[in-house]
Amino acid sequence: MAAACSATGRLPMTDAVKIAVRNLYKIFGPHPARYLDLVRQGVGKQELMAKYDHVLALNDINLDVPANRIFVVMGLSGSGKSVLVRHFNRIVEPTDGRVEIDGRDVMALDENELRALRRTRISMVFQRVALMPHRTALENVAYGLSIRGLPQHEARSHAADWMRRVDMSGYEDYFPAQLSGGMQQRIGIARALATEAEILLMDEPFSALDPLIRTEMQDMLLRLQAELKRTVVFITHDLDEALRLGERIAILRDGEIVQHGDPQSIVIAPSNDFVGEFVKDIDRGKVITVGSIMSPPNGARPKAKLADTTLLEDALVTFAEDGARAARVVNAAGKGVGYVELADVVQAMKAPVAA
Amino acid sequence: MADESWWFRFPQMNEDSLRALERAFDDGYADFSGAYGAGIENFFNPLLQFLIWFDDLFTGAPWWLIIALLAGFAWFASRSWKLVAGVTAAFLAIGYFGMWQHAMSTMSMITVCTVLAVLIGLPVGVLMARSDRAQAIITPVLDVMQTMPSFVYLIPIVMLLGIGRVPGLIAVVVYAIPPVIRLTNLGIRLVDREVLEAADSFGANYWQRLFGVQIPLALPNILAGINQTIMMALAMVVIASMIGVQGLGQPVLRAVTNQYFALGLFNGLAIVALAIAFDRMTQAYGRRLQRYRQIAND
Numbered sequence: 001m002a003a004a005c006s007a008t009g010r011l012p013m014t015d016a017v018k019i020a021v022r023n024l025y026k027i028f029g030p031h032p033a034r035y036l037d038l039v040r041q042g043v044g045k046q047e048l049m050a051k052y053d054h055v056l057a058l059n060d061i062n063l064d065v066p067a068n069r070i071f072v073v074m075g076l077s078g079s080g081k082s083v084l085v086r087h088f089n090r091i092v093e094p095t096d097g098r099v100e101i102d103g104r105d106v107m108a109l110d111e112n113e114l115r116a117l118r119r120t121r122i123s124m125v126f127q128r129v130a131l132m133p134h135r136t137a138l139e140n141v142a143y144g145l146s147i148r149g150l151p152q153h154e155a156r157s158h159a160a161d162w163m164r165r166v167d168m169s170g171y172e173d174y175f176p177a178q179l180s181g182g183m184q185q186r187i188g189i190a191r192a193l194a195t196e197a198e199i200l201l202m203d204e205p206f207s208a209l210d211p212l213i214r215t216e217m218q219d220m221l222l223r224l225q226a227e228l229k230r231t232v233v234f235i236t237h238d239l240d241e242a243l244r245l246g247e248r249i250a251i252l253r254d255g256e257i258v259q260h261g262d263p264q265s266i267v268i269a270p271s272n273d274f275v276g277e278f279v280k281d282i283d284r285g286k287v288i289t290v291g292s293i294m295s296p297p298n299g300a301r302p303k304a305k306l307a308d309t310t311l312l313e314d315a316l317v318t319f320a321e322d323g324a325r326a327a328r329v330v331n332a333a334g335k336g337v338g339y340v341e342l343a344d345v346v347q348a349m350k351a352p353v354a355a
Numbered sequence: 356m357a358d359e360s361w362w363f364r365f366p367q368m369n370e371d372s373l374r375a376l377e378r379a380f381d382d383g384y385a386d387f388s389g390a391y392g393a394g395i396e397n398f399f400n401p402l403l404q405f406l407i408w409f410d411d412l413f414t415g416a417p418w419w420l421i422i423a424l425l426a427g428f429a430w431f432a433s434r435s436w437k438l439v440a441g442v443t444a445a446f447l448a449i450g451y452f453g454m455w456q457h458a459m460s461t462m463s464m465i466t467v468c469t470v471l472a473v474l475i476g477l478p479v480g481v482l483m484a485r486s487d488r489a490q491a492i493i494t495p496v497l498d499v500m501q502t503m504p505s506f507v508y509l510i511p512i513v514m515l516l517g518i519g520r521v522p523g524l525i526a527v528v529v530y531a532i533p534p535v536i537r538l539t540n541l542g543i544r545l546v547d548r549e550v551l552e553a554a555d556s557f558g559a560n561y562w563q564r565l566f567g568v569q570i571p572l573a574l575p576n577i578l579a580g581i582n583q584t585i586m587m588a589l590a591m592v593v594i595a596s597m598i599g600v601q602g603l604g605q606p607v608l609r610a611v612t613n614q615y616f617a618l619g620l621f622n623g624l625a626i627v628a629l630a631i632a633f634d635r636m637t638q639a640y641g642r643r644l645q646r647y648r649q650i651a652n653d
Contacts, residue, residue, distance in 0.1 A: 119558035
């Protein structure tokens with residue numbers, strides 16, 4: 001079974017950590033610091049709201065964001081996911097805790113260092129796009145570069161290049177109001193990518209788009225990411241989107257991380273009823289791979305062969321076509337790593353396993 | 356029953372004390388203006404020279420040049436031939452009915468007042484938008500400036516600086532500046548928070564935020580404020596003619612004191628024509644600035 005992480009969110013040693021979040025607390029209200037100790041002693045979100053009129057947005061978050069991957073933070077509205085990522089570039093100041101990027105504490109940066117961080121290393125895409133309405137599409141894409149002080153013509157030619165990469169060539173001189181929602185978000189993405197920042201924060205960028213456009217945009221993001229390999233932190237409230245894009249997923253509820261791991265581990269083993277409820281209706285055949293349900297090689301050598309990355313859905317097709325009832329599972333190198341039966345596949349596709 | 360008269364008559368302060376208080380106030384201010392009036396007048400002398408120079412520029416320029424410039428500005432602001440024609444016709448009529456010189460004096464005065472009001476008002480509005488405390492302090496001051504009958508603050512200005520263009524200018528600016536300040540403040544406060552957050556997230560500093568995002572997006576509101584300021588300055592110029600401001604207000608004042616109905620009407624209409632021309636031009640310009648907000652349906 002693939003590595004299922006614990007709810008604390010530490011990564012296996014193999015992945016380089018880009019962003020590390022340690023004991024992060026955020027309380028909204030007139031006197032956040034006053035209630036920090038209460039929260040540490042276990043006072044929950046509801047109680048803090050009812051008794052003290054303060055909002056507990058983030059409660060002891062610990063998280064490792066791996067480098068060069070798409071990391072999804074999922075949660076319903078009010079779960080604290082937008083607030084969490086806004087700590088990464090310090091648009092929001094924490095009540096307590098640390099956020100480290102490449103081992104450097106973001107909270108310790110002075111004003112100039114912070115600005116340099118935002119200009120060169122982190123960029124952001126917003127749910128409501130937040131383009132500058134008085135600038136043309138091209139000028140919007142060039143925004144981060146012109147803020148940085150790049151000469152006008154350089155910024156523009158660079159921006160034109162990024163417009164091409166998000167398939168928006170020809171719209172350079174349009175104003176945002178003249179573009180559709182999907183087109184605006186392409187510009188928003190180009191604007192964020194154009195600064196060449198290693199880290200890309202995406203705050204529900206596709207949530208406001210209709211489903212067809214959303215899928216198109218997800219494809220574009222995956223295509224770009226395959227080439228660019230940025231560290232992407234992607235927020236969504238949509239589990240399908242999370243599973244489609246995320247190489248790792250953290251699920252947030254009421255300001256706490258309730259589960260953290262790769263997509264399959266979350267679908268196969270939801271850590272509690274809340275997550276279970278989420279993944280109940282998921283098409284498991286499209287998420288779970290043979291590799292995560294196989295049993296160890298047992299000496300049997302069935303004729304059929306499946307790659308460990310085969311989705312259950314596709315495994316069924318193979319079983320049906322070959323008329324086989326069991327298959328050998330091989331890894332990318334062609335080495336046998338396990339054994340799987342048709343019954344296992346069917347079982348894994350239908351029954352949500354309560355943890 | 357005399358003891359209970361306070362029940363029906365307001366128990367006001369003693370008449371003599373009141374008079375003494377007023378006298379103390381007046382004397383204090385008279386002493387102040389006696390001591391510093393000359394100095395303050397000297398301080399404003401460059402402004403006076405500029406006003407005279409600017410007035411000469413307008414009244415001395417050939418009439419056709421002025422009309423051509425105004426028509427050009429109308430075209431630039433609106434791209435509408437109707438407005439260009441209207442503005443041209445209005446100024447031709449003003450000239451034809453013998454009010455050219457006065458109208459030019461008024462225009463020069465309005466121009467200086469508006470520029471001054473914007474130069475002072477814009478930073479104040481920015482400050483108000485930036486800090487709630489500044490807003491809490493400045494708002495009541497603006498309320499006083501707008502509601503205090505204008506004749507009342509003519510008195511101290513005249514006591515201090517006498518009669519002339521500079522006191523007139525100050526009176527007009529004090530009266531006309533509140534809309535620029537208020538609408539600059541409002542416009543900046545109405546700027547979409549997400550757009551500002553975007554600017555922040557890309558590392559914009561304070562000035563890049565202000566001049567790159569806040570002021571451009573607040574510009575339609577700021578322009579509405581400038582428009583209001585021009586209108587109020589025009590209204591005040593007539594009153595300020597009482598303390599020696601040149602222009603269309605002078606004949607109006609003469610008409611009022613001598614019951615010259617036609618003179619008053621003509622000059623009054625000239626002020627109306629100026630007001631409408633400037634109003635339409637600034638509004639059209641404001642609309643053109645907002646073109647980017649319109650969704651193209653081509």
